[in-house]
Amino acid sequence: MTPAARVQTAIELLDGIIRSAEGLGAPADRIVADWFKANRFAGSKDRRAIRELVFGAIRACGPVPASGRAAMLRLAEAEPALALAPLFDGSIYGPAPIAEGERPAAGGVAPGWLEERLAASDMAEAEAEALLGRAPLDIRVNALKADRATLILPEAGEPLPSAQGLRLPTGTAVEQWAEYRDGLVEIQDAGSQLVCEALAARAGEVVVDLCAGAGGKTLALAAAMGNRGTLIAADTDRGRLSRLAPRADRAGALVSDVVLLDPGKEEAALAQLAGKADAVLIDAPCSGTGTWRRNPEARWRLRDAELARLVALQARLLRIGAALVRPGGRLAYVTCSLLDEEGAGQFDAFLAEHADWAALPVDIAAGRPRGAGRRLTPLHDRMDGFFVALARKA
Known part of the structure; x- marks a missing residue:
């Protein structure tokens, strides 16, 4: 898939996610997974890129956006390093060019009523913005079978404040480890x-x-x-x-x-x-x-x-x-x-x-x-x- 085609696919998926959120239908993860299952031509790099675009756009929008296109324009504005705006080029399978006066979706942390509730609970500004970062990958060493101090894992982890916790690099394939299959570790924040x-x-x-x-x-x-x-x-x-x-x-x-x-x-x-x-x-x-x-x-x-x-x-x-x-x-x-x-x-x-x-x-x-x-x-x-x-x- 071309980069522009990935953007257009993400826009269409976002349209479905927005409709589903408004009608409380299937969650975003399922919508994206179902699309990947039905479109086998998308390779692993395509799937990874599309998923990043979809969830990046969701994070970039506060209130529910009017459309997937508005959400993607918001991501383009919020993350200029991604260089998404030039991909709105009208190419085959790509999104139409950005029209004069076309506006992106609104940013923010959440819909307005929910931002107010968060602020009333002292969750505003930097505290609120941190809610939309990327979550780390944490594991708990199972004390019934092992101990954090002595267990040797395929990937070294950062000790956490919890008694048996370790933080691993994002994307570590923990579920493929023998230690996971044997119950020595559990994935847990x-x-x-x-x-x-x-x-x-x-x-x-x-x-x-x-x-x-x-x-x-x-x-x-x-x-x-x-x-x-x-x-x-x-x-x-x-x-x-x-x-x-x-x-x-x-x-x-x-x-x-x-x-x-x-x-x-x-x-x-x-x-x-x-x-x-x-x-x-x-x-x-x-x-x-x-x-x-x-x-x-x-x-x-x-x-x-x-x-x-x-x-x-x-x-x-x-x-x-x-x-x-x-x-x-x-x-x-x-x-x-x-x-x-x-x-x-x-x-x-x-x-x-x-x-x-x-x-x-x-x-x-x-x-x-x-x-x-x-x-x-x-x-x-x-x-x-x-x-x-x-x-x-x-």
Whole structure:
């Protein structure tokens, strides 16, 4: 493909992504992957270049652009070193020339209403702009099978603030390593590792991962417990939860029980655990503002009404998780959001409504205080954005 043809292809893919974001259809990754599958003539270099153009344009636009062409013009303006403007040359398979007065899409960090919410949470200017950078590649050495200090890997990594974390060069093919296939390492962002460490799960405890998803944090908890104790993973998403078993097998992690929850009926499914858990981790569903570097299109898909629904769900999950904890036990609340209404504000409201709970210090080697917890940000901590808070039941 010619460079101009790559640009035109990216424009057409962006048109589809914009329509999908407005109608909440397929995500950008799937749209791009489906195009590659249907157009085998595009070689590996073409695919790489097209993908870079598509996601570069998404990052360059704040609000949802009017068209893929406007988005690409915004990328051309924001990244002049890419020399994209001359490729609008009207050549065969290339984009039409830029018309006089034709304007690019608007820049910024997010749609206006969402930028206002971020600013109200002290996520503005450089802090907000860092949300659209490129995410690093982090791994966690699985302490059930190896140790960071002695494990020799095909690629040397930079030690992270987490106990077993390493940062590798972007693009490192970790999943092709024997060490990955044998469960010695897991791909996991440093922030995700640290919020697991905040719970300080110990051998012999009864620990519940209430929103386990595909089990990344469950595996970290199993390693922290040394496979000694009772570890329960629960979630409402059957598809994601089904991925935990093969991951646990590879990691040599012992998960005592996996519980598929029926939305709205979680208490009934967890009744036998009421008041018995030493520790509960609530990695609550959220807006994902802290992970925009990995999924920049999420800014375009979030709606005010959906944010309100998530805030209500988080409050409900806190109540459910709290009911599982024994007297003297602890609860960690985590979101990969940087909005206070999902983080510090949410947890402060929980503490205000539950007099039998008291906040505990969050002992992790990163982040800054935020409300009763700590907040990690891409700019300050060079990792995904998280809020994490810890409390003990009287």
